[in-house]
Amino acid sequence: MDKHTLWSLRLGYSAKQAKTIEKIGLKKFLEQSFSTELDSKIPDFLQDSPKSFQELKEIRKTLNTGNPEAKREMLKKDNQTSGEMKAWWIAKMNEDEFPLREKMTCFWHNHYVATFQKVKVNYWVFQHNQILRENAFGNFKTLTKKIIQSNAMVRYLDNVDNQKGKLNENLSRELLELFTLGIGNYNEQDIKNGSKGLAGLGIGEENAVYRKFFEDNESFTYLGKNGNFKVDEMVDIIFEQPNIPYLITRKILKWFIYDNPKEELVIYYGEYFKKMNFEIKPLLTKIFTEEFTKNNAGSKIKNPLEYSLQLMNELNITNPNGKLIAFFLKEQGMDLFNQPNVKGWDGGNSWLTSQVFLQRNNTADLLCNGKNLNQGQKDMDENSMKKQNPNKLLSVKLNWNKDGNNKEIIAELSNRLLFQTDKNSQADFEQILKYDFDSKTDGSENAVMRLFNFILKTPEFQLI
Known part of the structure; x- marks a missing residue:
């Protein structure tokens, strides 16, 4: 495989950027990727969704006093909004000139999991996604502090139920086990004590806030330090631990390049990450520029996003149906905003089971014959059906050398x-x-x- 095509796929979702990488070089391509502008506008499909805790309470109050039909309509509307959000994100991945920010957002999305199914408030899930996007190339410690204090996260990991005298350890556990240090770098007492520091951290208007009545203000020992710590101080203590960089460098290597990265690479890049005070941009620059020089093609199974968007690009399919792509991803085990559990998608071999491979082959047949993904699937809402009929034949065109033998x-x-x-x-x-x-x-x-x-x-x- 041409190296520039390979890295276009690794730093995005298709071969679209291959010529740009070849023309300006990888380092310049990374610099331009890091400097992409952020769109902070709330998408139109969220305009009618509740955005504050007060709005949410008012809607729930109305539903509780309303009829069952009103509840069903509200649930249907929420599901349609969730579908719109998936299509919106897929369009960003597919259309951005420099898609690395969206690929890194998706990486963080699978690291700090918070699903539609559990959170149930679309706007909070959108806020969570925006925090990841805004901080995709920022500082790991800063991002951790922000995402732990998002409404989506305290809801997803049940910290709304964590209060003095009735502690819930879910957020405290995942903060250490899945988000920062990894198993073996803390003990159960750190989890129990950490839940005290997080007690009372619950839903706020724009982000999570402490409720004084539910706080636990007794001193405790956390990773060897004693005090009455709250969330920011707890994260600071976590980032003083010697093994803090390796969980994330291993996951970045797995997400972009190697399904099974060598431990010496994990440590090598981890030490650099620590030296850079957990700044993500220099870490990515070092990983990508150094691994670019190596012969490492074929070291990672394409995830369903990489597979499907590459096909769309190769067949020159314009304005692909985002909802049908989202449904295909779900069938492939990569349901956006709805990972199977807090650990996220496993990746690696899970992307190529016999069932997944068969689905990919069927999809190849459909697209190569100008037929849409998941023809006739029932999850399309009426408006989407009117806008883009999933049974309509696609215009497909493959680029190849017409003068070649x-x-x-x-x-x-x-x-x-x-x-x-x-x-x-x-x-x-x-x-x-x-x-x-x-x-x-x-x-x-x-x-x-x-x-x-x-x-x-x-x-x-x-x-x-």
Whole structure:
């Protein structure tokens, strides 16, 4: 696979940025990715959603005194809004000129999990997503403080039920186990004591706030320090621990490059991260520029986003149906805003079970034949159906060298799509695109599309 295409896929979701990376170089590409402007505008689909705790209470009060039909309509509307949010995010991933911010936002989204199903307030989930986007390239410690004090997080991890005399340890546990240090770098007493420091931290108007009546203000020992600590002080203490950088450097390496990163790489980049005071931008620059020089293609299974958006780009499908893509992602085990548990998507081999592989092959057949994803799926709401009929044929067009012979066209597609080929693969490809292939004849487009579809179903195409 061409190196610039490989890194376009790794730092985004398709080969769209390959020529830009080749033209301006990886380092300049990263600098421009880091400097992308942020859109803080609240999307239109959230305009009627409750945005303050007071608005939410008023709606719930109305529902509790209303009829069952009103409750069903409210639930239906919330589900439609959730679907709109998924489509909105997929469009950003697909359309941004420099999609690294969205890819890093998705990384953090799977690190600090807070789902629609548990939070139940779309605006809080949007706020959570915006915090991740705004701080995607910022400081790890700062981001941790902000996200722990988001309404979505205190709701998702039940800290709304954490109060003096009736402690809930969920947020305290995941703060240490999944968000920062990892198992083995704290003890159970740290979790119990940490829940005291988090007691009373609950829903606020814009972010979580402490409720004095529910706080626990007794001193406790936390990771070897004694005092009456609250959330910011607790995070500061966590970031003084010697093993703090390695959990996150391992996960970044897994998200972008290696399903199984070597431990020496995890430690090497972790030490640099600590030296940079947990600034994410220099860490990413170092990882990407140094790993770019190595021969590491084929070291990671494509996640469903990378797979589906790459196909959309290769087939030049304009304005793809975001809700259908979201449904495909769900079928593939990558339901945006709805991970299966607080650990998030496992990644790696979970992206290529026999069922997932079969779904990918079926999807390749649909798209290569100009048919939409998940044709006729029932989760589409009426407005979406009117705007974009999922059963309508797509306009698909594959780019290939019209002046090339069969071997030149095979080489072009292989270099663009596969990290490696061998003699057997070449023989299979030449069975489809035979030696006497002529691009001027009727049916030549169909022949190349058949080759493309065949390549999509190879094990090598599933890897980057």
